[in-house]
Amino acid sequence: xxxxxxxxxxxxxxxxxxxxxxxxxxxxxxxxxxxxxxxxxxxxxxxxxxxxxxxxxxxxxxxxxxxxxxxxxxxxxxxxxxxxxxxxxxxxxxxxxxxxxxxxxxxxxxxxxxxxxxxxxxxxxxxxxxxxxxxxxxxxxxxxxxxxxxxxxxxxxxxxxxxxxxxxxxxxxxxxxxxxxxxxxxxxxxxxxxxxxxxxxxxxxxxxxxxxxxxxxxxxxxxxxxxxxxxxxxxxxxxxxxxxxxxxxxxxxxxxxxxxxxxxxxxxxxxxxxxxxxxxxxxxxxxxxxxxxxxxxxxxxxxxxxxxxxxxxxxxxxxxxxxxxxxxxxxxxxxxxx
Amino acid sequence: xxxxxxxxxxxxxxxxxxxxxxxxxxxxxxxxxxxxxxxxxxxxxxxxxxxxxxxxxxxxxxxxxxxxxxxxxxxxxxxxxxxxxxxxxxxxxxxxxxxxxxxxxxxxxxxxxxxxxxxxxxxxxxxxxxxxxxxxxxxxxxxxxxxxxxxxxxxxxxxxxxxxxxxxxxxxxxxxxxxxxxxxxxxxxxxxxxxxxxxxxxxxxxxxxxxxxxxxxxxxxxxxxxxxxxxxxxxxxxxxxxxxxxxxxxxxxxxxxxxxxxxxxxxxxxxxxxxxxxxxxxxxxxxxxxxxxxxxxxxxxxxxxxxxxxxxxxxxxxxxxxxxxxxxxxxxxxxxxx
Numbered sequence: 001x002x003x004x005x006x007x008x009x010x011x012x013x014x015x016x017x018x019x020x021x022x023x024x025x026x027x028x029x030x031x032x033x034x035x036x037x038x039x040x041x042x043x044x045x046x047x048x049x050x051x052x053x054x055x056x057x058x059x060x061x062x063x064x065x066x067x068x069x070x071x072x073x074x075x076x077x078x079x080x081x082x083x084x085x086x087x088x089x090x091x092x093x094x095x096x097x098x099x100x101x102x103x104x105x106x107x108x109x110x111x112x113x114x115x116x117x118x119x120x121x122x123x124x125x126x127x128x129x130x131x132x133x134x135x136x137x138x139x140x141x142x143x144x145x146x147x148x149x150x151x152x153x154x155x156x157x158x159x160x161x162x163x164x165x166x167x168x169x170x171x172x173x174x175x176x177x178x179x180x181x182x183x184x185x186x187x188x189x190x191x192x193x194x195x196x197x198x199x200x201x202x203x204x205x206x207x208x209x210x211x212x213x214x215x216x217x218x219x220x221x222x223x224x225x226x227x228x229x230x231x232x233x234x235x236x237x238x239x240x241x242x243x244x245x246x247x248x249x250x251x252x253x254x255x256x257x258x259x260x261x262x263x264x265x266x267x268x269x270x271x272x273x274x275x276x277x278x279x280x281x282x283x284x285x286x287x288x289x290x291x292x293x294x295x296x297x298x299x300x301x302x303x304x305x306x307x308x309x310x311x312x313x314x315x316x317x318x319x320x321x322x323x324x325x326x327x328x329x330x331x332x333x334x335x336x337x338x
Numbered sequence: 339x340x341x342x343x344x345x346x347x348x349x350x351x352x353x354x355x356x357x358x359x360x361x362x363x364x365x366x367x368x369x370x371x372x373x374x375x376x377x378x379x380x381x382x383x384x385x386x387x388x389x390x391x392x393x394x395x396x397x398x399x400x401x402x403x404x405x406x407x408x409x410x411x412x413x414x415x416x417x418x419x420x421x422x423x424x425x426x427x428x429x430x431x432x433x434x435x436x437x438x439x440x441x442x443x444x445x446x447x448x449x450x451x452x453x454x455x456x457x458x459x460x461x462x463x464x465x466x467x468x469x470x471x472x473x474x475x476x477x478x479x480x481x482x483x484x485x486x487x488x489x490x491x492x493x494x495x496x497x498x499x500x501x502x503x504x505x506x507x508x509x510x511x512x513x514x515x516x517x518x519x520x521x522x523x524x525x526x527x528x529x530x531x532x533x534x535x536x537x538x539x540x541x542x543x544x545x546x547x548x549x550x551x552x553x554x555x556x557x558x559x560x561x562x563x564x565x566x567x568x569x570x571x572x573x574x575x576x577x578x579x580x581x582x583x584x585x586x587x588x589x590x591x592x593x594x595x596x597x598x599x600x601x602x603x604x605x606x607x608x609x610x611x612x613x614x615x616x617x618x619x620x621x622x623x624x625x626x627x628x629x630x631x632x633x634x635x636x637x638x639x640x641x642x643x644x645x646x647x648x649x650x651x652x653x654x655x656x657x658x659x660x661x662x663x664x665x666x667x668x669x670x671x672x673x674x675x676x
Contacts, residue, residue, distance in 0.1 A: 056438070061402075093430055
């Protein structure tokens with residue numbers, strides 16, 4: 001997979017840009033989802049009023065730092081690679097929690113907090129007994145993240161700049177996204193994108209297609225997101241399309257593992273048949289973390305996909321989207337790589 | 339156990355008064371405890387400066403509502419009894435989280451939030467691999483809780499008013515405590531006290547002895563707290579002393595179960611030998627919840643102790659001090675009582 005070989009000694013292996021969110025996790029049953037009128041397994045955007053209304057109806061919760069790209073860079077750091085994060089919190093208690101957690105996970109995070117305006121973003125994560133997670137996101141301070149928050153220096157010094165597709169929901173962040181991609185490529189670096197969610201793909205299909213063809217080197221998606229992007233029910237035709245658009249595409253398929261296409265190569269890696277699934281929150285984020293950490297170590301597509309699988313398997317074995325067991329030890333035990 | 343028979347149809351079975359705290363839970367190893375200079379298994383009070391300094395050194399955390407008496411009344415409500423809570427939060431994000439969680443657990447909570455002054459209290463809970471919890475508490479807004487916050491109506495309408503020993507740390511709360519005890523007894527109701535922590539007993543031994551002899555009907559303590567109260571290494575002499583001081587004393591002994599003394603009765607109940615211990619946070623709080631719920635159902639000391647054991651066993655089987663599985667179902671399954 002030499003086309004994506006990482007340049008020597010970048011300051012950071014991965015810089016993630018995303019919505020900086022605190023997860024509010026609750027156990028929920030299907031009837032609560034029906035009452036709230038939400039679709040299981042997807043992320044729905046809500047405004048401040050809806051957030052208040054929904055929160056009042058939720059059972060007791062636990063709060064933990066989240067955000068898709070943030071989860072990914074935390075995983076990258078836990079895998080022994082250097083990681084940075086760019087995203088917007090408010091200067092409030094939950095913003096302090098987010099900053100504490102990402103920094104103390106070993107990730108550089110210097111984006112200044114908003115001193116006024118909406119509070120730090122939160123995502124209600126409803127975990128049903130089938131381990132599926134359904135998300136309701138109030139973007140809060142994330143709407144303030146704009147091009148000025150993209151530190152060109154950090155992007156230029158990062159081997160890969162990783163963008164979450166959710167960034168296309170707050171409008172200012174779309175411009176930040178394009179600025180970051182330009183800065184990365186100008187410095188000879190790579191741009192990665194996660195498609196995030198099939199409904200997010202529906203909301204921004206044309207923009208995503210343009211990005212994937214013109215700006216993205218490494219694409220992460222699950223099967224539903226990829227087929228949504230290419231408006232096809234046929235996984236193989238979607239794979240064929242993305243092969244022509246990106247240098248590398250890593251597509252996750254739940255308990256069927258993942259498929260990587262890179263030029264003429266196609267690699268399929270099975271999922272761990274013994275995986276314990278408690279809460280799927282963060283599965284895609286941590287798959288990307290393992291894959292990117294593998295790329296940073298100049299590993300081939302199969303090894304990258306295996307590392308992604310190991311990281312994802314850890315995060316789905318417990319509540320919450322941040323790893324609890326030391327990922328580096330897990331990877332060393334299973335692959336014998338560092 | 340007729341001396342503590344609950345009066346008919348109180349509005350609440352239990353009103354808890356305590357420090358309203360959000361727990362900040364982290365996995366820690368013994369070396370972090372040594373670095374921070376804290377004693378394993380106890381609760382240490384810290385000020386705002388120390389809280390900042392310590393938080394900066396902690397690994398990523400999860401936040402969940404806590405507070406000793408608050409955990410207890412949540413358990414009481416989950417066991418199908420009517421419960422109220424009195425305690426002070428600030429009008430900030432973590433105060434909103436605390437209020438949401440206790441109310442949506444079915445507990446009445448009307449104490450007004452402080453509109454200025456210190457933020458909502460937080461407790462750093464360091465859980466070591468041996469499942470022990472070590473706590474560092476910044477009291478924050480709890481220092482504002484005073485006699486004016488004791489709603490005499492609620493106390494008079496509650497069969498049992500349950501006070502946590504930690505209330506003796508913020509000075510205003512001590513006066514609130516005496517006011518609540520007087521209001522309860524004037525209405526013909528009962529007063530329960532938890533000794534909370536052996537170091538808390540050391541800090542307030544004389545006051546606690548006076549309370550136990552003059553104001554407390556039902557005492558909860560663990561072995562270390564009870565022997566600290568009576569300054570003796572001998573458990574049996576401590577039991578003899580407390581027998582003369584309170585109508586009922588329920589003393590927990592970790593994996594050796596609990597002992598209840600009530601007048602001339604002494605009942606020992608073994609712990610569940612199959613208990614899974616992940617995090618002991620909340621064990622004493624939920625034992626008290628089960629015991630009080632039993633009293634509210636007019637059960638005898640052995641049944642009350644068994645219910646306490648069932649609730650404690652649930653809460654130590656996972657991270658956090660609030661039950662995750664429906665306690666009422668567990669009790670029905672095991673005891674066939676409601």
